[in-house]
Amino acid sequence: MAASSEKTAAARRPPRRELANAIRALSMDAVQAANSGHPGMPMGMADIAEVLWNDFLRFSPEHPEWADRDRFVLSNGHGSMLLYSLAYLTGFPLGLEELKAFRQLDSRTAGHPEREIHIGIETTTGPLGQGLANAVGMALAEKILASQFNRPGHEIVDHRTFVFLGDGCLMEGISHEACSLAGTLGLGKLVAIYDDNGISIDGETRGWFTDDTPQRFRAYGWSVIGPVDGHDPVAIAAALEAACAQSEQPTLICCKTIIGWGAPNKQGTAATHGAALGADEVAAARKALAWPHPPFEVPESLRAAWDARPRGRSLEAAWRRKLDAYRRAYPELAAEFERRMHGHLPSGFATAAERIAAHAQAAGKSVATRKASELALEAFGPLLPELVGGSADLTGSNNTWYSGSKTITRADASGNYLFYGVREFGMGAIMNGLALHGGLLPYGGTFLVFTDYARNSLRMAALMRLRVVFVLTHDSIGLGEDGPTHQPVEHLASLRAMPNMHVWRPADAVETAVAWQSAIERSDGPTALILSRQNLAHVARGEDQVAMIARGAYIVSNGDARPEIVLIATGSELELVIAAASQLEAGGVAVRVVSMPCVERFEEQDGAYREHVLPPGTVRLVVEAGVADCWWRYAGDRGGVIAMHSFGQSAPARQLFARFGFTAAAVVDAARKLLARK
Helix, strand or coil: CHHHHHHHHHHHCHHHHHHHHHHCCCHHHHHHHCCCCCCCHHHHHHHHHHHHHHCCCCCCCCCCCCCCCCEECCCCHHHHHHHHHHHHHHHCCCCCHHHHCCCCCCCCCCCCCCCCCHHCCCCCCCCHHHHHHHHHHHHHHHHHHHHHCCCCCCCCCCCCEEEEEEHHHHHHHHEEEHHHHHHHHHHCEEEEEEEECCCCCEEEEHCCCCCCHHHHHHHHCCEEEEEEEEECHHHHHHHHHHHHHHCCEEEEEEEEEECCCCCCCCCCCCCHHHCCCCCCHHHHHHHHHHCCCCCCCCHHHHHHHCCCCCHHHHHHHHHHHHHHHHHHCHHHHHHHHHHCCCCCCCCCCHHHHHHHHHHHHHHHEEHHHHHHHHHHHHHHHHCCCCEEEEEEHHHHHHHCCCCCCCCCCHHHHHHHHEEECCCCCCCHHHHHHHHCCCCCCEEEEEHHHHHHHHHHHHHHHHCCCCCEEEEECCCCCCCHHCCCCCCCCCCHHHHHHHCCCCCCHHHHHHHHHHHHHHHCCCCCCEEEEEECCCEEEECCCCCHHHHHHHHEEEEEEEECCCEEEEEEEEECCCHHHHHHHHHHHHHHCCCCEEEEECCHHHHHCCCHHHHCCCCCCCCEEEEEECCCHHHHHHHCCCCEEEEEEECCCCCCCHHHHHHHCCCCCHHHHHHHHHHHHH
């Protein structure tokens, strides 16, 4: 009976082309209404999307966060109306009014998709290539979690990641970084669908993009299918069937399409790429597509055929029965799986974390903060099986490996550490994909200066408010002989300028432990840990001071009396400021020393606390071995900043600090001049 009813329903289903044309019509109407957008890709990929979403993609519009859903990523995010049309048609809570408000203020239908799981948007895309790298991270997360949780007869983690991409994604270098690693790791449940239409903004790509893309991906170790006619539903379905039939290699399906398909006078040209078709061409497209309906109107028969809610309920219910059986067979594993997928920290974590910081204070070790970070991982790692670390070919320098680390390989993905190779940008975007998938807390290391390569992935982590930890070592000219190519100068200021990014530059092992705790406990954005290569002195503190570190800034000395001058420092400069304060106090000056390891956390504190740490009206001197720009808001007109005003040089660290004015004597001199001016 079930098979018979399915055949009857299939027979009643409207032709595939009509279903696809609903995407085309909604997309061109929304772009036309906004007089802004990219209609060409949605119209060109509509046939592919129809087959994928109706026949292959496993999802539940009523429960979009269902853990074992397939992930869909629109890497060519300029074609956002494709995704919004699909969400509306399949039954996600995205109304027609939102489509009509495409690209308008406060609309959920932004010009490029912005992560909102509740309406089926798994990740924010637009910067080309990053969605593809996010998809690699999602597929990797599926493989890791399956290896960690699945048991014979109980496959509770078993889904695929599908990603649409275009020529622009493949031209961006990040596609090489991410796809090369995907092939090495054998991410067999990753399916990439390439919109090979030969057009980008500047016109026909054959003038600047003549790569043999299939051969390129075969060289990575991918399975390649195609060329496939991207407007032939039978060929598309056959290609997807073949991709889903194997699980040893990621798959690239090369689909030949016509951009703007259905717009008779503009299809196949760059004119459909990034601008509204125009009223006359929209009318001509309606005629060519045999679509007589008014703008934004989809006949009820097509809406009903597109509605994925009944199928989603059935798919999710089947999985929940599997999860129930898993709970009975493996109750502890099931509880751990659900905790991690909900993003909850283990019970008692905060108390354990406080003990870690207290132990670091009692130990009193003078170490490089990159080493202190490793010590923190040794303590936090056993508490957090969701931690997945890695480094961009700098493991021994970043100190991201600890005794509990286990390499993730093609054959065994049950570990918790990735050797990303020299792929800073790819690493950052893959980490974002791991976080987006859920169940994992990624951290990854490189030198601070190489955030220049990875910067846009850090920005996307901040834009999406992802819980990702960037371990960034060799934090200043203090790294020494490698010279100005490796010495960060402007990087701290640039990261602090990024909304939603927390930047911690700890001064010793205790502040490093607290920084790690803050990064782990933070659920609304990424954290950058800025760590030194050279050893830093341990700072003497009381228990109450240790507790204040988490507030971003705290008083190290002279917390009671009203100071004449406040010395503010971060990282390696704190110890020289403490030494300078001692000299000034010996000369009768009332000095307060403030450590400010995280400006963003300090700014989140209430005004009373901020004024307690930095009393209004006091003279302030800030010391940091980076550019001064972000510090003048604390120094003020009456204060000063000792900072870098050029690139560094190649020499031992001690000589460099002396050359560029980062000594206790220089701080004393600058402080006296400020006080004399007062």
